Amino acid sequence: MSDWPSKQVEVVFALPGRCWRETVVVAADATAETVARASGLEQLCREQCGGAPAAYGVFGRKIDAREIVGDGQRLELYRPLTADPRERRRRRAKYKN
Template structure:
């Protein structure tokens, strides 16, 4: 069965097509892709998803799936938004 594996960095995107045996798990596909050897920040605990929906490493892949490898967030999105609001309000109050 054919699946794609996607991984993106700010300046580089990788999309690989793999032919895998039926019953292959997400973790096995990641290992077989060679991405963990190419990128040091991908490990066994990497967050995975299929078409934008988080899945466990034990998820069995289906033909046509796009397995996505997610990078950890640098900042909590909620906290980053709060900080932007604080800065905007501070600028507005200075006027």
């Protein structure tokens, strides 16, 4: 192990019915985007969803891709939405009545 400061981060990507988790050791100043790339799950997200992650989060809180992720945190990769949640609620309300 080198003398450079490092941290350990768990990276999670989920689809309906499937979840992937990877733990990576990265430099102490690694951003969310850097951590996601190091885990290999960003590439998996691109393959499964047709693009880069829509957003990143730490323990359910949305963060910017350039934000530094702390040691021991869980970085979540959020997939793009397939439909506008507001529009889906409007349709459900319309058909209920």
